[in-house]
Amino acid sequence: MSILITLLWLMSSILFLTNPGNEKTRWVSYIGFCGGFGGLSVLLSSDLEHSKWVLLLHYISSSIGHYGTAYTIFIFGLIYSDNLKTKKNLLWKLLLFIPVIITQLLFTEYPKFETQYAIISIWIVPYVGIANALIVYSAYSETNKTVQKQKVLTSLVVVPALTFALITNIILEAFGVAGVWLYNPWIIALAFLLFGCFIIKYGFLGVQIKFEKQRRDLTMKAVTSGTALLNHTIKNEVGKIDFLTNQLKDHIPDKNPEAIDLILKSTNHVMEISTRIQKKLDILELKESEFWLSDLINSSIDLLQPHISETNIVKKYEVDAKVYGDFVHLQETALNIMKNAMEAMGDSKILIIKIYKTRKQTHIDFIDNGKGIEKDKVSQILDPFFSTKKRVGNFGLGLTYCYNVMTKHQGDINVKSQLGHGTTITLSLPNKRVLNIQSIQKSNNTSGESYGYY
Incomplete structure (x- = not known):
């Protein structure tokens, strides 16, 4: 179980920290964080009698793991498929959180967390099922081939893992079939391998692009500052050559003027190249x-x-x-x-x-x-x-x-x-x-x- 928690929180941290400005990336990372708390509650369940603080942490972890995971999955599905409009974004998030509040207040006893699977499945199964359907349909209906490829890869990582977790953690438990959820770490490990492959080779929810952008931004900063210094040195030295050549030309006007003109042309050419390179790398000023x-x-x-x-x-x-x-x-x-x-x-x-x-x-x-x-x-x-x-x-x-x-x-x-x-x-x-x-x-x-x- 500790492996499951580590993999979930590692995937979530990578996604969140590398692209925090992307709402889709944030919500899929929230799914991983909440799922990790579910795993933490399992680890704590063996030590509930020894400390009231462990009991409290187990209660909180179990609530986040069962209710928070389902809620974040549904919100992610809506956002990912572009069905949650920006102007009403917050309102829908609050409305869809109501089942979480009702379940927590009316059907969750404190301090010992007892999961009532038959009751929570009433809203968790539709939440996760609709989210999976929206993710798959979003990939199927996408017309842009590049975007579609990214969505297909996302579906391959997210949908099987969510479906297996829904069946083993909620549906089978509601029908009295217990213990199948113990296979979850293997499914999470497989999802992590796919995640690692896709994020390196193809990109996953824009994270690969972010990595390349960070690398390129660092390169740009280094090249810009280095080129500015180099250009400054080149211009100074070429300026000296140009000045001295013109003085030499004035003193010996009849001595091989073609060679002197060639030197002057070469210095002008170097100055032109230096100026053109610097213009391409200079900080841009926008006139909008x-x-x-x-x-x-x-x-x-x-x-x-x-x-x-x-x-x-x-x-x-x-x-x-x-x-x-x-x-x-x-x-x-x-x-x-x-x-x-x-x-x-x-x-x-x-x-x-x-x-x-x-x-x-x-x-x-x-x-x-x-x-x-x-x-x-x-x-x-x-x-x-x-x-x-x-x-x-x-x-x-x-x-x-x-x-x-x-x-x-x-x-x-x-x-x-x-x-x-x-x-x-x-x-x-x-x-x-x-x-x-x-x-x-x-x-x-x-x-x-x-x-x-x-």
Whole structure:
């Protein structure tokens, strides 16, 4: 049982501490914490006669384990499936807590906790059953393939463990079949193994993305400060070379002027590179205004002429959103992504642009039919100075700049790619930046609107 408690609280701590701002992650961690208290009550049950404090702790742990776990499971199911609306969030949470209060006050004796399974199953079975159904249906009905994959993995970890616990802890006990719950630690251990696999390889409820973001933020800080120092040194030394070369040119104007001009050109080139690198890494200052995302995309496409003349752009908008942000920086971000896409595609260039909304974010997908990126390089693609391009003059800072812009907008940028199957780059803005949202007719979304230029 101590293993069960350790695994539950370890999983819950990882989820809660790495992504506390995500409500779905918080509530699934609450499930683990409450379940751990249920295990603690079992450990304490063997020592109830020795201390009144142990008796009290057993009573509290048992209450949290039986009632709190079922309640947090139901709330998680509602939030995860986007059925608990933000404006009425607190009201519903309070209303759904009423069975917990009634059970605690009317059917739970103190100090010795005696579980009345037949009574508590009246509300616990529907709570857990509906939550499981909502989690599975949310994965089944999800239209975005990337999000759907995450939801399927979540279902594989959460639903079997919750179902087994419901049957062994509540239903069988209500029918007088006792002791089957002793197998729970094995199910929790299996769930923990799946959790560990998914969180490392694929991500689980956004935690993997958080790990990568933390690593990238640390890299950005180190690179920015290091590059600033290096650039300062380079500019000082190159400035000296430029000054001395100009003095030398004045004193010996007729002695091999081509060589002196070449030195001056080289110093100017180094200064230009240094300035360009620093601009990409400097802290951004946002000049915010209101604009529609469709206008942002159209403006970016216009600026790409004539480079985009051989690309077929297909717009598949589920919504259009008026947002509050820096138009210029977000436009430059879109330009960088579309340029990269065009360079990665072959003769038949197709770029699909999607705008859609989820519960907490509004997204823009840029989907190309290029050669894709190797699996081991996808996680590095946003890192400073990393590039899959081999051209001279490419510094690997374009997507790093995009990452900076999205972070400054409290948003995110995500890269999904498979070698030979193209790349999808998603820009995500928090819905608190969305001022207005307009749905686009589904008939237009399904077929897409083709904006090819030939």
